[in-house]
Amino acid sequence: MDRVKQLGNVAEIMLDYVENNRTFAGDKTMSVPTESYTSKDQWRAEMELVFKRVPLMLAFTAELPNPGDYKAMEAVGLPILINRDKAGKVRAFLNVCSHRGAPVAPEGHGNCARFTCKYHSWTFGQDGRLIAVAEASTFGDVNKAERGLTELPCEERAGMIFVCLTPNAPIDLDGYFRGYLEDFEALDFGNWTFLGARTIEGANWKIAFDGYLEGYHFASLHADTIHPRTPSNRMHFEGFGPNMRIGFPQRHISEALRGLPRSDWGAQENNGYDFVRIFFPNVSIFVAPEITQVAQLFPGPTPDRNRTVLNYLRREPVRDEEDRAAVETMINFFRDVTYQEDYVIGLEIQKGLESGAHDEIVFGRNERGNQFFHEWLNWYLEDDPSAPEPTM
Template identity: 80%
Template sequence: MDRLKQLGDVAEIMLDYVENKKTFQTDKPLRVPSSSYTDKDQFNAEIELVFKRTPLMLAFTAELPNPGDYKAMEAVGMPVLINRDKQGKVRAFLNVCSHRGAPVAEGKGNCTRFTCKYHSWTFGSDGKLIGISEANTFGDVDKSQMGLRELPCEERAGMIFVCLTPNAPMNLDTYFRGYLEDFEALDFANWTYLGNRTIEGANWKIAFDGYLEGYHFKSLHPETIFPRTPSNTMHYEGFGPNMRIGFPQHTIAEQLKDVPREKWGECENEGYDFVRIFFPNVSVFIAPEITQVAQLFPGPTPDKNRTVLNYLRREPVKDEADREAVEAAMNFFRDVTYQEDYVIGMEIQKGLESGAHDEIVFGRNERGNQYFHEWLNWYLEDDPSTPEPTM
């Protein structure tokens, strides 16, 4: 289906939701064991069967626009190095020297080679070992077999996806089922990366659950989100395990009334908004002023997560006053996310660990949460013959 027609159809559905006080509903509630958020064995299984097997969106084209650009980071305890080589190809490696295991890069920067700070072994932008310090005393080694361990990596639609298991299969078309066309249409590859903020919270699924529904907007966000967006009014679309969640604005009828019906698909942020979800751990909210992309990383223990809030927009920073406004916007989004969502998430963590209830329940109106947990369980079963969840 044509993308804009599909978005226009969703806008029409959301208009009906607001006018008739309805929301997307499925056939029944879903119960999830409280231990899903506390159990160490499940936590370890999630790392091995989900985070180390699925394509993770770890960086943006806008972060590494030039040959030689690199970014060193940690993802679920794994040291990762992403770089753009001399030919402009993006690559990913385990950031681990083949000599004694030290990192070969830190932070972000631009270089043509990586040198381990421990013993100065040097690797090219293609990961190959090109230099051993004081090689005449080290002894014979086959440098061709001692490069950095490469990870499956692909750049698409302005984002860089990595699988944390070397040599694992990674097919983005199969995984996203056409969803990345959304970001290609948004010209995401040419946006400006503004910076990031890091926050910490409870179990990664407690935090992620909050991105998947608007049932809580009126009670938890009465002064920040609710003035723009009605509570308990959501529309869900599934693209494999990924989702596009539609949130109409209170003013959707007024904003669309003078727009021709065939143009409704062009009105994102002008009557309705979307939160775009990449399973298992990314939430993208494109707002008029600035876009927030949250990357949730589990750990280091089951009761904790580390979330990197990335910020982008279409236009580059114009001047110092604009930079100050950007910094203020990033701080505002971070503060709302942490103070209003993550703080209560840590209280939920304590509640679930108390043993007060064996299960929690997601209502018929919380289909996004249900769909996420159904897909999580599908991966944890590790049986491809099991039918995939459907929206």
């Protein structure tokens, strides 16, 4: 179906939710064991069966727009190097020198024609090949063809760069996203401007991620920030494989849509309704009128912690110093709201679950997004591709 027509259908559904006090509802409630958020065994299984197998969105085209640009980062405890070569191709590697294991690029962004390890100055090309060994005459024989950087499966699509953290693993974005990336192509995401990032830390990654998947908590937890714009407990869910698009109607959706032709309703994002776009297992994208926040949630070094990178983009480049100051103020506001209103209570939830007070938690019929996420998580943890996939 045409994208605008599909979004128009969703807008009509959300209009009904607001006007008739309803929301998307599943067939039943769902219980999840509390140890899912505390168990070291499950945490290890999540690393191996989920985070190291599925394509993770690790960077934006806007972060590496030019030949020679690179981004060095940590993901799931692994040092990752992503770069764009002189022909424009994006590649990903483990940021680990084949000599003694030191990084070949410092964490952050930069631009260079080659990567040189700061420990002993071994040098690697943009394609990962070992180019030079420092003082080679005294080192001894080295087969350069066998000593390149370890490459990771990588693909650039719709303004984003996806990486699989297991070398030589298959990467099938079409099979994984099932048409969802067309949404970002329509947004022209590849031509947006990267504004910067902030890092926050919180409880178990699923405790934090659960908060991105529902609006049932808006009235109580976001009474002064989100709730004035978006009514609590009014949500619509669509599934694209394990990924989701969550619709949130605004309070004035009736006024925003009723005066427009029905054919235009699908082009009114941020005017009557908003979407939060979810990439399983760990990305939440909120395209706001002023700025877009993309949260990447990475499991921490222990089950009770996560590290979240909040990335910020918008369509227009920064105009001047005054605009840059306004952007920084807005970024800090989004960061502070996310941490103070969501992550702080997440840390309290972590303590509560570790107390042993209850053996399980429950997601209501109205929290279908959370149910869907945990159903897909369980599907991956079962490690049985022949098992039926969850459906929305």
